[in-house]
Amino acid sequence: MSLRQQFQAIGTLVQLNGLIPIRAQPLYLLNLLASPLSFLFFIGIASGGRLLGYGVAGGMILTMLSVGTGLQSDLTHYRHDLKFQDVIVSSPVTAPAYLVGMALSEFVYSLPGMAVFLGIWAYEGWWSWTNAIVLVGALVLVWAFASTLGFTLATYFEDVRETFMFSPLISLGLSVLPPVYYPISSLPGWAQKIALFSPTTYAAQLVQGASGQVAPSFAGAVVDWVVLGGFTLALLLLATAKARWREP
Amino acid sequence: MDAIRAARLTRVYPQAPPGVRALDDLSLTVPSGRVFGLIGRNGAGKTTFIRIAATQLEPTAGQIEILGHDVMTQTDQVRARIACVPQESRPLYFLTVEEAIRLNLGLRGMSRQIARSRTQEVLGELSLTELATRSISRLSGGQRRRVMVAMVLATEAELIFLDEPTTGLDPIARREVWGAIRRATREGRTTLLTTHYLDEAETLSSRLALIERGRLVLEGTPQDLRGRVRSPYRVTVEGSFSLEELRSFGTARAIEPGFLVFASEANARALAQEALRRGARVAFGPVDLEDIFLEVVGRRIEDDREEAVAA
Ligand SMILES: Nc1ncnc2c1ncn2[C@@H]1O[C@H](COP(=O)(O)OP(=O)(O)OP(=O)(O)O)[C@@H](O)[C@H]1O
Ligand SMILES: [Mg+2]
Numbered sequence: 307m308s309l310r311q312q313f314q315a316i317g318t319l320v321q322l323n324g325l326i327p328i329r330a331q332p333l334y335l336l337n338l339l340a341s342p343l344s345f346l347f348f349i350g351i352a353s354g355g356r357l358l359g360y361g362v363a364g365g366m367i368l369t370m371l372s373v374g375t376g377l378q379s380d381l382t383h384y385r386h387d388l389k390f391q392d393v394i395v396s397s398p399v400t401a402p403a404y405l406v407g408m409a410l411s412e413f414v415y416s417l418p419g420m421a422v423f424l425g426i427w428a429y430e431g432w433w434s435w436t437n438a439i440v441l442v443g444a445l446v447l448v449w450a451f452a453s454t455l456g457f458t459l460a461t462y463f464e465d466v467r468e469t470f471m472f473s474p475l476i477s478l479g480l481s482v483l484p485p486v487y488y489p490i491s492s493l494p495g496w497a498q499k500i501a502l503f504s505p506t507t508y509a510a511q512l513v514q515g516a517s518g519q520v521a522p523s524f525a526g527a528v529v530d531w532v533v534l535g536g537f538t539l540a541l542l543l544l545a546t547a548k549a550r551w552r553e554p
Numbered sequence: 555m556d557a558i559r560a561a562r563l564t565r566v567y568p569q570a571p572p573g574v575r576a577l578d579d580l581s582l583t584v585p586s587g588r589v590f591g592l593i594g595r596n597g598a599g600k601t602t603f604i605r606i607a608a609t610q611l612e613p614t615a616g617q618i619e620i621l622g623h624d625v626m627t628q629t630d631q632v633r634a635r636i637a638c639v640p641q642e643s644r645p646l647y648f649l650t651v652e653e654a655i656r657l658n659l660g661l662r663g664m665s666r667q668i669a670r671s672r673t674q675e676v677l678g679e680l681s682l683t684e685l686a687t688r689s690i691s692r693l694s695g696g697q698r699r700r701v702m703v704a705m706v707l708a709t710e711a712e713l714i715f716l717d718e719p720t721t722g723l724d725p726i727a728r729r730e731v732w733g734a735i736r737r738a739t740r741e742g743r744t745t746l747l748t749t750h751y752l753d754e755a756e757t758l759s760s761r762l763a764l765i766e767r768g769r770l771v772l773e774g775t776p777q778d779l780r781g782r783v784r785s786p787y788r789v790t791v792e793g794s795f796s797l798e799e800l801r802s803f804g805t806a807r808a809i810e811p812g813f814l815v816f817a818s819e820a821n822a823r824a825l826a827q828e829a830l831r832r833g834a835r836v837a838f839g840p841v842d843l844e845d846i847f848l849e850v851v852g853r854r855i856e857d858d859r860e861e862a863v864a865a
Contacts, residue, residue, distance in 0.1 A: 307634070311663030318660040327648045330689070389643035393705075396608040396638035396715065397662050400630075552629075553611045 319407025324414035339419040363513040364487035374452025375473040381460035409453035437516040444512040451538040461550040505537040557744040558584035563616035576602040578768035591759030599768040600748040608638040637711035647691040676708040752843040787822035789815045794834040
């Protein structure tokens with residue numbers, strides 16, 4: 307497939323799995339809005355507005371993680387119940403084009419949530435070019451690793467119910483235990499060390515920095531980017547080696 | 555050039571019981587530009603063969619070339635030229651019929667304009683035009699199956715894999731699918747078809763392979779296959795004969811109503827004449843694929859039982 311055709315395939319997947327189902331059932335859009343917003347609500351209320359910035363930063367990261375878990379259930383369902391992956395495998399569409407197209411189509415569902423968070427973010431006066439670039443960069447990396455993880459796991463699951471079991475565990479491990487919704491400094495020392503194993507910890511520090519909550523040192527920011535980027539790259543390599551595109 | 559050339563293909567599934575091979579040293583050549591029928595009992599290995607050939611499943615051993623390209627080392631070249639309707643596949647249910655077909659073409663890189671016109675063509679050919687704007691979720695099982703077939707026949711693929719494409723279709727819809735497959739053949743494309751409707755396999759296929767327990771049992775034109783059974787003619791008679799008497803012509807058994815006799819051509823003619831002389835109802839003709847299937851597969855099951863008993 308030529309590069310142009312790869313892009314055409316990606317665009318078609320966005321239409322197929324994003325725009326068309328939303329047109330048929332607009333309530334889908336509320337799905338990814340619900341849980342990040344309720345977290346934001348509790349954190350905002352409980353802290354009297356003081357931790358609103360953490361709530362917004364955490365909400366955006368959780369939304370990107372939900373894109374990955376949503377992708378995981380959709381892909382498992384399509385592969386297993388509709389044999390859709392087999393149809394795609396026996397076609398010129400490549401696995402990377404399928405991954406990117408489907409991950410973008412899931413991203414479409416997160417747009418209302420992201421709009422709300424970005425609205426608050428801009429309203430609170432956190433806008434600057436640097437902040438915006440850091441925010442977008444960190445969120446793109448979270449989207450990329452969450453989607454890659456979802457895609458890879460989806461090629462293993464034998465039925466959708468397995469994903470229902472796994473997704474909360476993934477959310478717990480990546481968004482509740484790591485300091486996504488609160489500063490890492492509020493964790494006890496030993497828990498901080500454990501949190502360093504989660505890529506979302508680094509993403510959160512970047513996003514919290516870009517939302518005026520923490521003022522990271524230059525060295526700290528470099529570490530955050532390197533670890534987050536490295537983790538994403540490692541997952542992509544893992545997916546290349548381990549995702550079961552052709553069943554072994 | 556041959557469309558498929560498989561040499562000593564073996565597949566053992568990871569969780570299979572010891573000694574069970576879904577494909578067992580299977581060698582098979584599928585010439586291009588024709589329909590090739592793959593038949594066999596449930597679990598014989600048809601889907602396994604299709605999935606390996608269509609690059610969905612790795613073989614455990616052996617080689618297979620698709621249109622001159624090795625499936626394992628030249629996968630991209632293979633994938634560019636094939637399309638597949640997997641067994642039990644269904645289109646994405648939130649699309650309309652027209653979208654399912656057209657977007658599948660878009661996915662494969664076809665230009666918008668050509669995709670639109672090919673979609674209209676195939677909709678007409680498979681009597682789906684009236685359902686074009688209907689959501690897949692509101693179609694019957696057979697209508698969905700037809701959409702799957704349409705999606706794949708509309709592509710530009712040179713080699714098409716159809717794993718039980720007509721299961722659950724009514725007799726008219728089946729014939730429409732046959733028509734569409736024949737048209738693909740006229741365009742020079744190759745179809746590998748599996749089906750449990752043996753009349754369908756025989757009508758459509760220029761060559762057939764019968765597999766059993768992952769092994770090739772018979773391969774050839776429908777004519778060749780007839781020549782491979784002991785008794786290539788079937789006679790049914792009603793009344794005026796005893797089973798004993800009929801056994802002198804060939805293998806006979808009682809059916810409702812009357813008897814079914816498999817015999818050589820000469821014996822079959824003699825029996826038919828005798829039946830006419832006695833004024834009995836009689837029908838006589840070459841065996842069909844189902845008879846061959848029952849005889850050959852039945853014999854193998856017997857053999858396997860004897861082997862098991864001996865061991
Ligand atoms: N995923 C799997 N894991 C383990 N064994 C499998 C798997 N898929 C198929 N088998 C086994 O492999 C053998 C061949 O199966 P296959 O699906 O190829 O049969 P088939 O000829 O297509 O049958 P049918 O007509 O029922 O579709 C069977 O014994 C089956 O039980
Ligand atoms: Mg099968």
